[in-house]
Amino acid sequence: MDHQALAAVDIPIFAEPDQFVAQMLEDLDANKTPKAKPRAEMKEISHWNDATLSKSSPAPGQPMTLWDMAMTIREFAKGKPVTFARLPIGWPGEAYEFDGPLSFMGNDGGGAVGTGPGHTIGAALALKDSDRITIGVIGDGDYLMGVNALWTASHFEIPVMIVAADNRSYYNDEMHQERVAQMRDRPPQNRWIGQRIDNPRVDLVAMARAQGFESEEPVSTPEALAAALKRGAEIVANGGRYFIDSLVQPGYADAGPDQRAAVGKK
Numbered sequence: 001m002d003h004q005a006l007a008a009v010d011i012p013i014f015a016e017p018d019q020f021v022a023q024m025l026e027d028l029d030a031n032k033t034p035k036a037k038p039r040a041e042m043k044e045i046s047h048w049n050d051a052t053l054s055k056s057s058p059a060p061g062q063p064m065t066l067w068d069m070a071m072t073i074r075e076f077a078k079g080k081p082v083t084f085a086r087l088p089i090g091w092p093g094e095a096y097e098f099d100g101p102l103s104f105m106g107n108d109g110g111g112a113v114g115t116g117p118g119h120t121i122g123a124a125l126a127l128k129d130s131d132r133i134t135i136g137v138i139g140d141g142d143y144l145m146g147v148n149a150l151w152t153a154s155h156f157e158i159p160v161m162i163v164a165a166d167n168r169s170y171y172n173d174e175m176h177q178e179r180v181a182q183m184r185d186r187p188p189q190n191r192w193i194g195q196r197i198d199n200p201r202v203d204l205v206a207m208a209r210a211q212g213f214e215s216e217e218p219v220s221t222p223e224a225l226a227a228a229l230k231r232g233a234e235i236v237a238n239g240g241r242y243f244i245d246s247l248v249q250p251g252y253a254d255a256g257p258d259q260r261a262a263v264g265k266k
């Protein structure tokens with residue numbers, strides 16, 4: 001499903017990758033196996049590119065962009081046994097700092113909005129008795145379409161943290177509507193219609209509490225998010241469930257500094 005189709009292969013092997021690779025390694029001469037390159041040498045080809053990061057770290061005390069949120073979460077997870085069950089659409093590649101197969105569970109394959117909560121809780125169930133902290137970072141739209149899965153986590157006492165990247169929009173489709181409007185010579189400023197989830201803002205925290213999660217007031221700055229992650233991690237480490245509503249400016253973060261300029265930040 002990584003490719004949405006069967007990939008072209010020379011030798012098809014019906015096996016779980018972990019099992020197969022472990023058995024294959026046993027059969028290989030370890031001395032012939034090239035040593036993994038140290039990170040410093042991989043800079044130009046890897047996602048965890050320090051040069052990019054030094055260009056734009058989160059601006060303290062200011063409303064977050066998705067980039068700021070991603071960098072704050074990356075910093076929080078550094079060196080901790082965190083499993084990201086999900087990361088939202090628009091998450092910047094530079095925020096993926098993974099050091100093992102359990103660092104990230106990937107996506108759902110089909111790309112359906114609403115699978116984030118259930119996917120996160122399923123991963124958390126699988127990791128329940130491990131020492132890992134399972135975190136699902138999901139869009140507010142994804143959260144809203146599958147929020148009832150949180151009840152399942154409470155019912156079965158599954159430790160898990162859910163963080164919503166709350167831009168008050170099905171933002172991905174604002175982008176689509178803008179593109180289509182341009183192609184069809186229609187007003188692109190109407191792109192928000194049917195996608196913006198505001199006026200009134202939905203109380204995501206109340207929805208989490210209604211299903212038995214602990215939570216707190218929405219956070220909107222990098223340092224407030226960092227503090228909330230710390231509180232949440234303690235609760236989850238003690239077997240609890242925590243929800244964080246992380247307010248971000250509408251806009252995707254793949255170009256951090258550019259997006260900053262777009263929302264009027266230095």
Ligand SMILES: Cc1ncc(C[n+]2csc(CCOP(=O)(O)OP(=O)(O)O)c2C)c(N)n1
Pocket residue numbers: 088089090111112113114138139140141142143167169170171172173
């Ligand atoms: C069931 C379903 N409906 C609609 C879509 C189209 N779609 C893809 S991403 C997206 C927006 C998701 O919103 P959110 O989770 O808040 O993420 P954002 O784009 O705002 O970061 C939509 C509507 C889809 N993939 N699946």
Ligand SMILES: [Mg+2]
Pocket residue numbers: 139140141165166167168169170171
């Ligand atoms: Mg959204």
